[in-house]
Amino acid sequence: MNSPDFETLASFRYQVRRFLRFSKDLLSSEDLTPDQYQALLAIRASSSKGSLSIRDLAEQLQVRHHSTVGIVDQLVLRAAVVREVAPDDRRKILLTLTPKGEEIVQRLAPPHHKELSRLCPEIIETLQRISAEK
Numbered sequence: 463m464n465s466p467d468f469e470t471l472a473s474f475r476y477q478v479r480r481f482l483r484f485s486k487d488l489l490s491s492e493d494l495t496p497d498q499y500q501a502l503l504a505i506r507a508s509s510s511k512g513s514l515s516i517r518d519l520a521e522q523l524q525v526r527h528h529s530t531v532g533i534v535d536q537l538v539l540r541a542a543v544v545r546e547v548a549p550d551d552r553r554k555i556l557l558t559l560t561p562k563g564e565e566i567v568q569r570l571a572p573p574h575h576k577e578l579s580r581l582c583p584e585i586i587e588t589l590q591r592i593s594a595e596k
Contacts, residue, residue, distance in 0.1 A: 467595055474588045477581060484577045492570065497523055497533050499570060502542060505557050506567045513546065513556035542566055 482496070489499050504522040508514040514522075520530040534557060537543040542563035548554035559567065 470588060470591045470595065474585075474592065477585050477588060481577060481581055485574060488570065488573055492566070494566070494570075495533075495536075497525070498537055499566075501530075501533050501537060502559065502563055502567050503571070505543065505559050506564065509559070513558045515548070516555045516557065519557060537563065 485499070486496055489496055494502075500523055501519055504519055505514045508518070516527065516530055516534060519534070520527050523530060523533070525533075534543060534545065538545060540562070541560055543557050544560055546556045546558065548556050
């Protein structure tokens with residue numbers, strides 16, 4: 463790997479970290495962790511299916527099952543998520559947003575989208591450099 467490759471990779475990681483810092487600061491004002499928000503967002507995104515299993519949420523969050531259960535426990539305590547036993551498999555737990563969870567996502571998604579839109583030109587430029595380095 464030559465120097466431009468390192469610069470491009472470092473630039474990409476920096477841009478991702480800038481967005482994650484923005485998100486973490488916004489979420490801390492709401493007393494939410496990034497994992498909790500990502501869980502809410504993943505459950506909301508799966509609403510076309512009606513719900514999301516804990517296993518699928520663990521994959522979305524890229525954390526272990528037991529860590530996902532802890533995140534869900536906190537969201538249940540906040541009345542943002544409900545657990546339901548899957549009708550076709552009693553071993554499977556399905557997650558859905560409550561109206562409060564939906565309100566949280568509806569409130570926090572627009573500033574995240576706006577920040578991504580602001581960062582998008584730099585991110586696209588960096589991704590194009592990565593793609594060109596093949």
